[in-house]
Structures are given as structure tokens and as C-alpha cells.
Amino acid sequence: MQGEESRERTEVLITADQIRAKVAQLGRRITLDYQHRPLTLVAILKGATVFVADLMRHIDLPLELDFMALSSYGPSTRSSGIVRIIKDLDRSVEGRHVLIVEDIVDTGLTLNYLFGHLKARGPASVRICTLLDKPQRRQVAVPLHYKGFEIPDDFVVGYGLDYDERYRNLPDVCRLVRMAEA
Numbered sequence: 001m002q003g004e005e006s007r008e009r010t011e012v013l014i015t016a017d018q019i020r021a022k023v024a025q026l027g028r029r030i031t032l033d034y035q036h037r038p039l040t041l042v043a044i045l046k047g048a049t050v051f052v053a054d055l056m057r058h059i060d061l062p063l064e065l066d067f068m069a070l071s072s073y074g075p076s077t078r079s080s081g082i083v084r085i086i087k088d089l090d091r092s093v094e095g096r097h098v099l100i101v102e103d104i105v106d107t108g109l110t111l112n113y114l115f116g117h118l119k120a121r122g123p124a125s126v127r128i129c130t131l132l133d134k135p136q137r138r139q140v141a142v143p144l145h146y147k148g149f150e151i152p153d154d155f156v157v158g159y160g161l162d163y164d165e166r167y168r169n170l171p172d173v174c175r176l177v178r179m180a181e182a
């Protein structure tokens, strides 16, 4: 629990050790797949910051790191599928191999938009690497080339993921349990 007034608690779902091993394995695969290719990691703010910081140190290749921040249009907190770019890339990805680094794929609407959007900028390729995948909630199919863990339809926090901007600093991925459920 974080904060004395929390109405929820956290339960570890994936430990920091399990994450460490998986991230190292993903980094090794990416290293093999992108030999001699100009690679740009595009991490999605803010959730993917912790993941990309660890992942990039397991990729033994020259690479560029860039960030995008996105938000859904509309009053709903759930994805509407229409995405607004809050922060765009600093550099062009034309001719480069783009690897989108995301924390979690839920409905798939955000990544579906971003995948198409980045493809239109003339990169050599676009692939997706996500730490977490919630397949039960998918509304649109997105190609997940690199994936850490499939998880059930729980709301999770930690290792970069937040609930109302809290819990990003937890080292494990945790289920958020509301006190009424607990």
C-alpha cells in the first residue's frame, strides 16, 4: 500500500526477478533480430519508461531512443480509438527500423492507431514490444512481435504502470485490489 488514505492495496503478480529475467531474454532476441539495422526505440510515456530503461541495456546494438506521449480523445477514461499525440518524436524515423516499446496492451486501440501512424512516416519497419498483454480485453488485433507476459483481466500497477499517477515506482507488477473486494 502507498499512502495512509489508500482505499486499495496491491498484490504481487509478477516479481522483479521474473521481470528481470524476461527483459534480458527480450533484449537478447532484439539484439539478434536487428543486427546491422538502424534501430529506433519509441517508448510510450509514461508507463514504458521503466521497461525501456531496463530493456535498452540488454540490447547490444547502436540505437536511438525517442518518446511519444498519447492520449485518447473524448470524456471516457477508456480508449476511444481516436488518439491525440501530446508529445511527438524528436527525430525522423524515415528509413529506420522502429520498435515501439509499450508497457501494456489492453484493448489494442492505442497501439493500433500508433502502428499505422508511424508506418506512414516512411520507416524501414515497425514492430511492437510490450511487457504485458491482456488478450481477453482486445478489441482490435495488433501484431505483438515481442511480448513479456500475458496476464488476466486485472488492473495492474508498478514497474512504470500507474493508477491515478501512483504506484509507478513499485519494483514488481502488482494487481490493484480495491478494499471493498479485499
Ligand code: IMP
Binding pocket: 047, 079, 102, 103, 104, 105, 106, 107, 108, 109, 110, 111, 154, 155, 156, 157, 161, 162, 163
Ligand atoms: P489500450 O489502447 O486499451 O490498449 O490502452 C493501453 C493503455 O492503457 C496502456 O498504455 C496503459 O496506459 C493503459 N492501461 C491499460 N491497462 C492498464 C492496467 O492494467 N494498468 C495501468 N494502465 C493500464
